[in-house]
Amino acid sequence: EIEKTIDRVLPTVSAVRGIATVMQIGTSVYRKIFNKSGTDSGWVGENETRPNTATAQMAGQDYQVMELYAQPAATQALLDDSFVNIADWLANEVGIVFAEQEGLAFVSGDGNQKPKGITAYGTVADATFAASPGSNWGKLGYIATGGASSFAATDQADCLIAIPDALKTGYQPTARWLMTRKTRAAVRKFKLSTGEYIWQPGLLSDRPDELLGKPVVIDDNMPDVGAGAYPIAFGDFKRGYLIVDRVGIRVLRDPLTPKPYVLFYTTKRVGGGVQNFEAIKLMKFAAS
Numbered sequence: 001e002i003e004k005t006i007d008r009v010l011p012t013v014s015a016v017r018g019i020a021t022v023m024q025i026g027t028s029v030y031r032k033i034f035n036k037s038g039t040d041s042g043w044v045g046e047n048e049t050r051p052n053t054a055t056a057q058m059a060g061q062d063y064q065v066m067e068l069y070a071q072p073a074a075t076q077a078l079l080d081d082s083f084v085n086i087a088d089w090l091a092n093e094v095g096i097v098f099a100e101q102e103g104l105a106f107v108s109g110d111g112n113q114k115p116k117g118i119t120a121y122g123t124v125a126d127a128t129f130a131a132s133p134g135s136n137w138g139k140l141g142y143i144a145t146g147g148a149s150s151f152a153a154t155d156q157a158d159c160l161i162a163i164p165d166a167l168k169t170g171y172q173p174t175a176r177w178l179m180t181r182k183t184r185a186a187v188r189k190f191k192l193s194t195g196e197y198i199w200q201p202g203l204l205s206d207r208p209d210e211l212l213g214k215p216v217v218i219d220d221n222m223p224d225v226g227a228g229a230y231p232i233a234f235g236d237f238k239r240g241y242l243i244v245d246r247v248g249i250r251v252l253r254d255p256l257t258p259k260p261y262v263l264f265y266t267t268k269r270v271g272g273g274v275q276n277f278e279a280i281k282l283m284k285f286a287a288s
Contacts, residue, residue, distance in 0.1 A: 073264070
């Protein structure tokens, strides 16, 4: 029951977990095989010879689970009181802490004893990525704002309009934006040349805000606006980012070490990383 409660808390606090693909695994490493270039093909006549086609560039990517822990404490007297629900108390304490830690790692984690975040991968100008996806696999394509440390001085919305166009059609239906509240505050003021705002607020409780017709997810773990920063991501995160959870959350109760407290040493094993580098695009605050 504690594990189920924690699993319910995680997506509400960790924005990336709520939009990425989450996979339960029973091992410490999950290996995903993918085709970087696609299989070649060609047209032939009925009686023409069929030459060999180019071999697909297959590659593997490992997603290793890392250990995340929390150790809340309570006095024995508090636990002895019958009105205290240990399961609810522990799940709320640990669930929020876990969600905050992994949410930060899914955005900016360096992959060292933690998941690798979206903004931690190498980047390349999207035009270069589009010209040769196979050789640039492992990097994310970016669109520059045109300003060294902010949006361009004129036509500020142009770079935002360019990002959806950089994403292939197959990723468009479920694509969404990812940014901080501070970035949202700047973007929502932009207008088209016709005077229309590019931001459409969600007026209903179950409808998210939209930017250029696509939902916006707010995650304050994303970088703030600044020179060389990547404060905005756009893409199909279900296909673009993979989170792997090692089945099971363990709780070790320790009533002996720190008397009069009882420690609840709780561990969870989780990993993550980009799985499809075509599915996510970044915005870089730079002149080019």
